[in-house]
Amino acid sequence: MEFHTYPDRDMMMLRVSQRIAAELGETLRSADRATLSVPGGTTPGPVFDTLSGADLDWSRVAVMLNDERWVPEDNPRSNTALLRRRLLTGRAAEATLVPLYARTPAPEDALDALSDGIRPHLPISVLLLGMGADMHTASLFPGADKLAQAMAPDAPPLMALRAEAAGEPRITLTLPVLRAALRVHVLITGAEKRAALEHARKLPPEQAPIAAMLDHAQVHWAE
Numbered sequence: 254m255e256f257h258t259y260p261d262r263d264m265m266m267l268r269v270s271q272r273i274a275a276e277l278g279e280t281l282r283s284a285d286r287a288t289l290s291v292p293g294g295t296t297p298g299p300v301f302d303t304l305s306g307a308d309l310d311w312s313r314v315a316v317m318l319n320d321e322r323w324v325p326e327d328n329p330r331s332n333t334a335l336l337r338r339r340l341l342t343g344r345a346a347e348a349t350l351v352p353l354y355a356r357t358p359a360p361e362d363a364l365d366a367l368s369d370g371i372r373p374h375l376p377i378s379v380l381l382l383g384m385g386a387d388m389h390t391a392s393l394f395p396g397a398d399k400l401a402q403a404m405a406p407d408a409p410p411l412m413a414l415r416a417e418a419a420g421e422p423r424i425t426l427t428l429p430v431l432r433a434a435l436r437v438h439v440l441i442t443g444a445e446k447r448a449a450l451e452h453a454r455k456l457p458p459e460q461a462p463i464a465a466m467l468d469h470a471q472v473h474w475a476e
């Protein structure tokens with residue numbers, strides 16, 4: 254793991270977006286297509302704001318979430334809506350959104366169709382992850398009902414999970430898909446998450462799922 258500390262959040266968001274743009278650009282120089290996977294939640298918005306203006310051939314970029322809350326796009330907790338509003342706009346409006354949500358009552362109803370949609374876009378070229386103070390990443394929550402299956406080496410690419418801390422049901426990329434990403438960045442802010450990340454490194458991954466992603470990760474932190 255490489256740990257990068259920034260003087261403030263603005264600087265971090267700018268540098269991380271520049272870094273992601275550069276890595277997508279590198280990928281597109283040697284391949285026809287690139288896949289970017291990003292978290293939802295409250296942290297990455299400013300990265301999206303800058304990244305959406307990057308000078309890239311976005312028409313060759315597929316964008317998918319790490320995970321989604323099972324709520325329609327008009328719900329303020331929809332990660333898909335966040336992506337549309339702050340990343341798939343400006344130059345990045347040319348990118349292809351690979352959906353992690355469908356209007357079905359439960360995520361299980363849409364799992365097969367959504368999984369078929371993501372397979373052609375794997376492996377992920379550039380993965381940006383967030384982390385909760387409980388050490389979850391994507392929707393791999395400690396204590397989630399299907400956490401062990403989602404972290405197993407033979408997990409399908411996408412799974413539906415439920416966890417008390419998650420609120421609504423979730424759909425998430427599984428650990429093998431996340432670990433197969435070619436470049437991994439983790440974006441965290443604040444003292445609580447920094448301490449949680451340090452703690453995670455001493456725990457088994459089923460108690461601290463982020464720990465399973467740290468070996469090749471670049472971690473970016475600002476107060």
Ligand SMILES: O=C(O)[C@H](O)[C@@H](O)[C@H](O)[C@H](O)COP(=O)(O)O
Pocket residue numbers: 292293294295296297319320321322332382383384385389390391392
């Ligand atoms: O949908 C989600 O909740 C995310 O994808 C999730 O994994 C997120 O990255 C962390 O929960 C951190 O969230 P915050 O940035 O809001 O703290």
